[in-house]
Amino acid sequence: xxxxxxxxxxxxxxxxxxxxxxxxxxxxxxxxxxxxxxxxxxxxxxxxxxxxxxxxxxxxxxxxxxxxxxxxxxxxxxxxxxxxxxxxxxxxxxxxxxxxxxxxxxxxxxxxxxxxxxxxxxxxxxxxxxxxxxxxxxxxxxxxxxxxxxxxxxxxxxxxxxxxxxxxxxxxxxxxxxxxxxxxxxxxxxxxxxxxxxxxxxxxxxxxxxxxxxxxxxxxxxxxxxxxxxxxxxxxxxxxxxxxxxxxxxxxxxxxxxxxxxxxxxxxxxxxxxxxxxxxxxxxxxxxxxxxxxxxxxxxxxxxxxxxxxxxxxxxxxxxxxxxxxxx
Amino acid sequence: xxxxxxxxxxxxxxxxxxxxxxxxxxxxxxxxxxxxxxxxxxxxxxxxxxxxxxxxxxxxxxxxxxxxxxxxxxxxxxxxxxxxxxxxxxxxxxxxxxxxxxxxxxxxxxxxxxxxxxxxxxxxxxxxxxxxxxxxxxxxxxxxxxxxxxxxxxxxxxxxxxxxxxxxxxxxxxxxxxxxxxxxxxxxxxxxxxxxxxxxxxxxxxxxxxxxxxxxxxxxxxxxxxxxxxxxxxxxxxx
Numbered sequence: 001x002x003x004x005x006x007x008x009x010x011x012x013x014x015x016x017x018x019x020x021x022x023x024x025x026x027x028x029x030x031x032x033x034x035x036x037x038x039x040x041x042x043x044x045x046x047x048x049x050x051x052x053x054x055x056x057x058x059x060x061x062x063x064x065x066x067x068x069x070x071x072x073x074x075x076x077x078x079x080x081x082x083x084x085x086x087x088x089x090x091x092x093x094x095x096x097x098x099x100x101x102x103x104x105x106x107x108x109x110x111x112x113x114x115x116x117x118x119x120x121x122x123x124x125x126x127x128x129x130x131x132x133x134x135x136x137x138x139x140x141x142x143x144x145x146x147x148x149x150x151x152x153x154x155x156x157x158x159x160x161x162x163x164x165x166x167x168x169x170x171x172x173x174x175x176x177x178x179x180x181x182x183x184x185x186x187x188x189x190x191x192x193x194x195x196x197x198x199x200x201x202x203x204x205x206x207x208x209x210x211x212x213x214x215x216x217x218x219x220x221x222x223x224x225x226x227x228x229x230x231x232x233x234x235x236x237x238x239x240x241x242x243x244x245x246x247x248x249x250x251x252x253x254x255x256x257x258x259x260x261x262x263x264x265x266x267x268x269x270x271x272x273x274x275x276x277x278x279x280x281x282x283x284x285x286x287x288x289x290x291x292x293x294x295x296x297x298x299x300x301x302x303x304x305x306x307x308x309x310x311x312x313x314x315x316x317x318x319x320x321x322x323x324x325x326x327x328x
Numbered sequence: 329x330x331x332x333x334x335x336x337x338x339x340x341x342x343x344x345x346x347x348x349x350x351x352x353x354x355x356x357x358x359x360x361x362x363x364x365x366x367x368x369x370x371x372x373x374x375x376x377x378x379x380x381x382x383x384x385x386x387x388x389x390x391x392x393x394x395x396x397x398x399x400x401x402x403x404x405x406x407x408x409x410x411x412x413x414x415x416x417x418x419x420x421x422x423x424x425x426x427x428x429x430x431x432x433x434x435x436x437x438x439x440x441x442x443x444x445x446x447x448x449x450x451x452x453x454x455x456x457x458x459x460x461x462x463x464x465x466x467x468x469x470x471x472x473x474x475x476x477x478x479x480x481x482x483x484x485x486x487x488x489x490x491x492x493x494x495x496x497x498x499x500x501x502x503x504x505x506x507x508x509x510x511x512x513x514x515x516x517x518x519x520x521x522x523x524x525x526x527x528x529x530x531x532x533x534x535x536x537x538x539x540x541x542x543x544x545x546x547x548x549x550x551x552x553x554x555x556x557x558x559x560x561x562x563x564x565x566x567x
Contacts, residue, residue: 125380202433206422212382213420218408218437218485 022170027293028286033177033246035285036184040239041262042269042277043191044110044232050208050272051228052122054131058113058138060259062233065109065142066240067157067250068150070102074158095160095245102241103234110233111226113138119222139259146252157248180242187235188278195274200227208272268308270321279319284308329353330375330412330489330522335389337374344370344384346544352489357511357521359531359552361565362541368524369417371541372491375522376414377403408437413487417494417524419478423467427458430466430477434484443486451480454510472503479510483519490514492523496530508534528565532556540565 041063048056075081077094089097117138121131164175195201203224207214214221243258244250261284269280284304291303312318330352337345345367352358362368373383375391377398391398393410406412422430431451435444452459455476461469466477475495482490492511496504504527512534515521525531532538532552540548540561548555555561 199433199436202425202429203436205424206433209422209424210420212378213416213422215378215403216376216407216414216416216420216485217434217481218404219433220402220404 018170023293025171027289029171029173029177029181031286031289032181032282033285034289035282036180037239037243037258037281038262038265038284039184039278039281040187040235040242041259042266042281043187043274044236045263045266046269046271046274046277047204047228047232049266051204051225052118052131053128053208054118055135055263056232057132057135057259057263058142059135059232059236060255060257060262061139061142062106062110062113062255063236063240063243063259063262064146064250064252064255066102066106066233066237067244067254068146068155068240069105069109069237070098070241070244071155071157071250073101073105074098074160078158080158091160091162098160099238099241103237106237106240107230107234110229110236114226114229119225139256143252143256150252152252155250157244157250159248160245174246176242176246180246183238183242184278187238188274191231191235191274194231200224204228264305264308268311268318270318273318273320276318276320283319329392329394331390331392332371332375333390333392335371335374335391336387337370337384338387339370339380339384343387344544345374347389348541348544348546349389350539350546350549352520352522355515355518355520356537357515357523357535359528359535359538360522360524360541361528361531361538361561363564364526365543366541367544368541369493370544372414372416372493372522372524375406375412375491377401377406379403404437407485407487411487412489412491413482413485415475415478415482415490415492415495417497419474421466421469421474421477421481423465425466426463427466427469427477428462430481431458431462431484434481435486438486440486444484447484447486451483454513455480471498472500472507475499475503475507479507483514488518489520489522492521494524494526496525496527504530528561532566 041060044059044062045056048054048059074094076083077085077089077097079085117134118131121134161175161179166173166175195204203214203217203219204227206217206219207221207224211221214224262281265280265284266277267280268283269276269278287304287307288300291307292300295303332351333349334347335345335349336343336347348367348371360368360371370384374386375398377383379402383403386399393412396410398406398410401410422433425433431448438444457473458476458480461473466474469477479490479492479495495507495511499507508530511521511523523531523535532555535552537550538552538555539546540555548558548561550558556566
């Protein structure tokens with residue numbers, strides 16, 4: 001009888017600390033997912049910057065285009081249109097095909113952008129400022145083109161994977177969340193391998209160091225640039241489909257804010273560095289989620305970006321970035 | 329054979345070459361001499377068909393290589409399809425890549441694995457220092473080693489015509505000699521060489537023939553040993 005009082009206290013304490021740990025784990029998982037979206041988009045900024053020293057401001061909208069293409073591909077595969085494929089596909093197959101087809105089609109959009117908008121300027125030796133402005137305009141074109149073509153109404157992305165929630169000892173996690181995080185980690189290792197081990201990847205790194213010498217190696221620079229846009233756009237498309245699977249509402253401006261933020265993530269990580277895009281993306285995800293956990297959510301961006309601003313003032317080149325030495 | 333006929337080029341509105349003509353025959357080692365601003369680098373960049381800003385615009389004239397017209401070819405094809413390479417002034421090695429990656433990336437357009445392996449052995453035999461440092465980042469190399477890497481890289485691209493722009497620049501006199509000995513060895517084993525050089529002494533000692541450029545025009549040409557005796561050349565370039 002005498003031990004009951006203190007033991008109840010202990011139980012309560014234990015319970016409280018468990019709740020705290022659970023909340024912490026829950027927030028970490030949320031941050032990992034949120035950061036994954038930033039990382040997948042930040043990649044495209046960083047890859048193109050590494051090769052062209054161009055900030056491709058249309059890239060956030062490529063993410064939006066990816067989500068929309070995913071929407072149409074998924075509905076097509078589900079048989080929602082008059083023109084159907086003569087087969088009944090299983091849900092996992094529909095999901096996998098949606099991702100692959102969307103990545104391919106979005107890559108095509110990215111490459112078209114490069115061909116039609118950026119390459120002609122490069123050929124004429126236009127200063128970088130003009131190319132960046134062109135990129136901004138391309139982004140607006142994509143947003144407003146979408147608006148004109150499909151109207152302002154929002155669309156809801158079909159449910160491709162039946163939602164499931166797992167209870168890991170008090171921490172709730174959805175299957176989509178796990179998928180997003182795993183996919184992002186896989187993309188990281190895939191891209192690192194491409195850039196370290198393949199000749200095209202080596203050429204990408206070589207261009208970022210000394211562009212003039214690259215054709216002297218027998219390398220068609222334009223092909224390397226196209227390859228870069230393929231990588232960046234298809235990863236943004238993967239991000240778009242995964243994002244739409246987690247938050248199934250599509251609208252033409254969905255890529256604008258998240259694109260800006262992903263760009264910031266790329267800079268925080270050190271633009272031009274693949275691992276920088278991931279570290280920056282996850283860092284931004286963590287800062288945003290944890291700020292929102294402790295402060296009113298209306299203050300989220302204000303506080304999150306103040307933190308990042310302070311970080312940049314101490315390390316202007318981001319986590320992995322190095323100041324480019326001016327070559328004499 | 330490389331034939332340049334009445335070549336006029338310009339950067340923007342400024343004409344840099346006013347109709348130069350010269351030839352380099354298979355197996356030769358030819359030097360291109362001249363003061364700063366004479367148009368030597370411009371000539372090499374034009375031959376390589378480098379795009380602007382490095383390469384000028386050709387306004388007149390022809391560049392014929394083994395019967396083919398090079399004017400319309402992009403730079404990467406001059407290397408990969410025609411087999412002419414350039415070791416640029418200032419080396420332009422990829423400092424963020426390792427020595428091995430620098431050599432590997434030069435084989436981008438090549439498919440002949442066995443020949444690539446042979447070429448790599450050849451480069452390491454010519455420049456044993458590169459073999460010692462093959463896993464080092466290229467920007468950690470000394471100036472002389474970077475020049476070796478730049479030459480090795482050109483060789484790995486499979487070309488057997490190599491243009492060199494001021495290869496001796498920044499090297500010690502001893503290294504300069506060494507470098508020209510290697511060039512001579514390359515030349516004697518089947519590589520045709522066109523070298524732009526400030527150090528006329530050195531160039532005229534090793535080359536078969538030479539051309540002298542002055543403000544975008546060729547003002548003198550002849551066998552190297554004759555030019556070395558020419559009083560005008562002696563006064564202007566040999567001090």
